[in-house]
Amino acid sequence: MRILSFVLCLLVVGYSATAQQYSLKQCIDTALNRNILVQQTGLQMQSAEIDKNQAKMNLLPNVNSRWNYGNNFGRNVDPITNTYTNNQLSSSNAGLDAGVILFNGMRLQNLIQQTNFSHKAAELDYKQAKDNLVLNVILSYMQVLVSEDVLNVSRAQLLVTKKQIERMEIMVKEGSAGNFQLTDMKGQMANEQISIVNLENNLQQAKLTLCQLMNIPYEAGMQLERTIQLNENLYAQSSPEVIEAALQYMALVKANEYRVKSAEKNILVAKSGYYPTISLGASAGSSYSNLFTRLTPTTISEVETGTYIKSGSARTPVYREIQNFSTSSVSYFKQMENNLGFFAGVNMQIPIFNNLQTKNRVRQAKLQLKNTQLNAENTNYQLKQNIEQAWLNMQTSYNRYAMLKDQLANFEESFRAAEVRFESGVINAAEFLIAKNNLDRSKINLVQTQYEYSFRTRVLDFYQGK
Template identity: 45%
Template sequence: MKKNRTSLLCICAISLVLLLAGTRLMAQTDSSRQLSLKECLDIAYTNNLELKQAELLAATTGIDYRQAKQNMLPQVNGLIEHGSNQGRNIDPFTNSYLNQKIDYANYAVNGGVVLFNGLATQNNIQQQRLALAAGKEEIQQAKDNLSLNLMNAYLLVLSTKDLLQQIRLQAELSRRQVERLEILHKEGAVQPSQYFDLKGQLANDEINLVNTQNQLDAARLTLCQWMNIPYDPSLELEPIRPEDFLQSYLGDATTIYQAAINELAVVKAARLRTESAEKGVKTWKSQLWPTLSLNGALYTNYSSAARTAQFLRTVETTTGDYVQINGTQSPVLTMREEFDMQKITYSDQFKNNYGTNINLALRIPLVNSLQTRNRIDRAKIQLKTAELVEKNTRIRLQQQVEQAYLNMNATYNRYKTLLLQVEAFQESFRTAEARFSEGVLNSVEYLTAKNNLDRASINLIIAKYEYVFRTRVLDFYQGKTIW
């Protein structure tokens, strides 16, 4: 029995170790997984609070649109009233005055539908529909802005990572030269100034390495902030080949702007807001027209004072008058009906007092402190404001497209020039390195050649990624997939 228990404990221990090892392996796999730009965008769309606010605002506008359509439905209301009156009151059953306690109840169902109100309802429906469409475009606008900012942060991480790799290579080259010169310096086969010049260059490369690593950490932090997630220093991104994007960009600024007017959500939203404001003016102008409505009602009531006369019998009784018959007074008789006053039951009153009403009503606006006129003027101001916003949006878009196209061309020309410069400096440094290794070239000339190549290589990396970003921005303006 003890042996079985020991075996069971061993099995549990092994299972626990395997589980922990598997969990650690999964954690390592997750942490080493590279995120693509699309995955980063999906995370940002899910976590961005400004985007959620835009979605909530659009949802509110959707409710307004739904209500505008439902305003065409009839309005139906019910009334149930129970009460008790003390003292002199009107009997709701007979409309006569009574000085007693009366319990009463009223029931009614009434409704109405607007047949015509100057098309105010229809114009309001169109206004809210356009506002809802504008809200949806503004959600897309928020996504577009987030996409551009996140793409810029994404490329900044990749470019800084490439810069870090380039500076590592530079530092490694300096380190090998220092190690070589250190041996020669100990043997007295090289001037001390050359050794210390290279040693200072190594320190400079290591400082650049530290600074670039800090820049990479800052770029990762910026990207995490755009995704609204905690900072992850081990965040890895799916790399790209900038060379795949390094060709002359097709199109010109005018063509790109014309495409942007038709494709960008910010322009569509501004245009829809203007159209919605136009319908708003028509909606308030419609309030100046008469309103024709059809109304109807069903009603009944109850009163505790309600009584009904129940016939009992007919009896012969004297009237108090006399007639002379043969000199003898004879009383005048009459027939009198006798009734018993009985309380009318609740259910009988509910059925007997039933009534209906139907009517056509025409409401003609005459004077309402000029409120409608003032609201029309306010709606016109809102229309003018929307028109100015739309016009300003188009102007700013044109300026942005022109600037973006100019930046793209400048970056492309700079890239081509840097490409030639790097090729030239590579050949210059190759020659300088060979001559320096042979002791023909001094350290100053060697370091000059090396620094020229280093700067050109770094500038080329920056230009490559900048050109990728510039071209993606122009694609964005034309409604193309940016990645």
């Protein structure tokens, strides 16, 4: 039996030695780096930043090149001579086009401001997601600690019960106590053992929750550093003070404010459709045709004109000189060089009637603004409700904690007296167990309430951006 106990002790020590120990900072950093929801919120922030940068780039000119080459069959228009031909035609066009918007109802400028507000809102959403995760990690971290403390208190209570059972077994053998008292004590020990099993399960559930927040595999043997200070003093800020700080500092509230500003700018973007669009454009281009040929002068020929000179009865024909040419094809790049042309001009597009699209876009933008304002108002309203409930829970926890401290001191004194009287045979096991159960419950309730009060204070700190 001793050898088996020694082996079990070695296994426990070895398991504890290999179990990883986490500090609160490590848990928070791991969760922030691995949590999928936070990463997705970060991607949304990056997407909003891209939209903001693109809105700024829209002010720059557009420059595009073009090129094509193709064959035409049948009757076609030669792009070089602009005449009809029935020959197979191979043609090509190339060019460079540039344009810049000079005025479009301030649409681009308002779009820059709108996307800038949207990006700021996305940044605050990312901060809020991280803050929410940090708070949940802290609360889960503390839940593991309170589960460990309650489990340790219960195990200490079990040792006291076992000690009394050992003493009761001796008294039963000596005939100074009845066997029913021993069975009562053993029944009490069974209840405490069942309670320990449940508490061990609660501890593992708390560790599982913490591991899931950190997005790491479940570690049943994980150990946590006890660096969190538990609050014992009454919380300093009142409920209205917490609400005022939350409305001023919470990222969620600020994000909604930027969304409202973005929706306001969206109305101006929609109204820009009522104004004309003025743009400046320029282009350079050239073309090629396989039917285009170069004429080179060669010989000069004399041909009759059909007229003559009459001298008396004699007629002398009149001739004229004709320049003869030889034809040769012109290369692709030479034609492109020779046919190069340029264009520059101003374009104005004035909206007259577009099926009421602009009007309906403005109406939709106004409705979106109203909905965004209602969402912000509802968020602030729910935030006030949550803070009021959290502050009330904190106050209740503190009052319970103060009363339980006094109760524990009284039950400790009662148990010491009951233990002395039980060992002296003045009271029976049932009376002793009542005193012990009162003390046990008081210890567990005090530990739980102290952590609960710390939970509540940290939630209130969270609302104030601390």
